[in-house]
Amino acid sequence: MEMNTPLEGRELKDDIIRFCKQRDADIVGFASVERWDDFDEVPPAFRPRAIFPPARTVIVFGMSMPLPVVETTPSALHKEIYNTTNRQLDNLVMELTRHLNRMGHASFPFTRDTYTSMRALKEANIAAFGHAPAAKYAGLGTIGVSHCLLTPEFGPRVRFASVFTAADIPADALQPKELCIKCGLCASLCPKSAIKDREDQVIGDYDKKACLEMHEELVARRANPCGICTKVCPIGKDRLLYKSKNSRRKYLEEKEKLDINQEDPSYQSWSHIRRYGVAHKPR
Numbered sequence: 001m002e003m004n005t006p007l008e009g010r011e012l013k014d015d016i017i018r019f020c021k022q023r024d025a026d027i028v029g030f031a032s033v034e035r036w037d038d039f040d041e042v043p044p045a046f047r048p049r050a051i052f053p054p055a056r057t058v059i060v061f062g063m064s065m066p067l068p069v070v071e072t073t074p075s076a077l078h079k080e081i082y083n084t085t086n087r088q089l090d091n092l093v094m095e096l097t098r099h100l101n102r103m104g105h106a107s108f109p110f111t112r113d114t115y116t117s118m119r120a121l122k123e124a125n126i127a128a129f130g131h132a133p134a135a136k137y138a139g140l141g142t143i144g145v146s147h148c149l150l151t152p153e154f155g156p157r158v159r160f161a162s163v164f165t166a167a168d169i170p171a172d173a174l175q176p177k178e179l180c181i182k183c184g185l186c187a188s189l190c191p192k193s194a195i196k197d198r199e200d201q202v203i204g205d206y207d208k209k210a211c212l213e214m215h216e217e218l219v220a221r222r223a224n225p226c227g228i229c230t231k232v233c234p235i236g237k238d239r240l241l242y243k244s245k246n247s248r249r250k251y252l253e254e255k256e257k258l259d260i261n262q263e264d265p266s267y268q269s270w271s272h273i274r275r276y277g278v279a280h281k282p283r
């Protein structure tokens with residue numbers, strides 16, 4: 001194996017950030033493995049040290065999903081952008097793992113998804129490793145009512161992958177406050193009523209089975225994932241870029257207006273993209 005110049009500490013951190021950003025990561029964060037024990041939210045067998053005992057640091061990176069495409073869900077375009085983002089993340093996971101291994105820092109890649117089907121996920125009811133808590137412990141965001149990781153930059157419209165490494169790298173500070181404003185849009189617009197707001201905590205109750213059923217229906221039409229909770233969340237500076245700060249009413253009225261008139265001009269671009277490339281009739 002050809003070796004890279006070995007770096008440590010702050011120098012290594014800067015090198016990893018540069019490496020990830022040059023390969024299209026929008027955000028990068030670092031968590032010490034102790035954070036899983038400090039928060040005590042994730043079952044012990046699902047923590048980095050249980051999976052890869054030499055792990056000292058978890059590097060989490062995110063790639064954004066463009067808001068106007070997420071707004072077309074369910075659509076062929078949304079599915080393609082989702083899959084492409086996942087592939088880019090998986091490529092980066094492998095490239096970074098090899099880069100760190102060549103420096104002598106034993107590393108372990110965790111791809112975006114670690115299940116082969118919705119049925120497999122439904123049977124286990126949990127993935128082998130959760131990138132959302134990892135991103136929270138790496139200071140990239142906080143978990144909202146919808147159980148999505150919300151970031152200041154893109155709200156929940158960002159996907160994550162992680163690399164565990166034996167290198168000791170300075171951890172990032174946690175987000176100073178909860179980003180979720182408990183607006184209730186994700187809960188009220190979920191097509192399966194899978195999200196329920198709670199008075200006593202930020203994170204809502206989440207009926208994973210109902211959510212997975214929605215995904216199965218969309219897989220059958222090849223128009224997965226659902227992602228309506230991701231689309232409607234008002235958090236994220238991406239809404240400034242796309243001049244979409246005041247979309248609440250548009251989202252709330254969408255179903256009613258399109259039920260009356262499929263050609264409603266306010267939703268013309270979303271309807272156009274949904275109309276093509278996805279089977280609407282059962283086989």
Ligand code: SF4
Nearest residue numbers: 190211214226227229
């Ligand atoms: S992905 Fe869809 S079905 Fe699942 S919780 Fe979000 S809005 Fe509901």
Ligand code: SF4
Nearest residue numbers: 144180183184186233
């Ligand atoms: S849609 Fe509103 S309630 Fe749901 S996660 Fe986003 S900010 Fe929180």
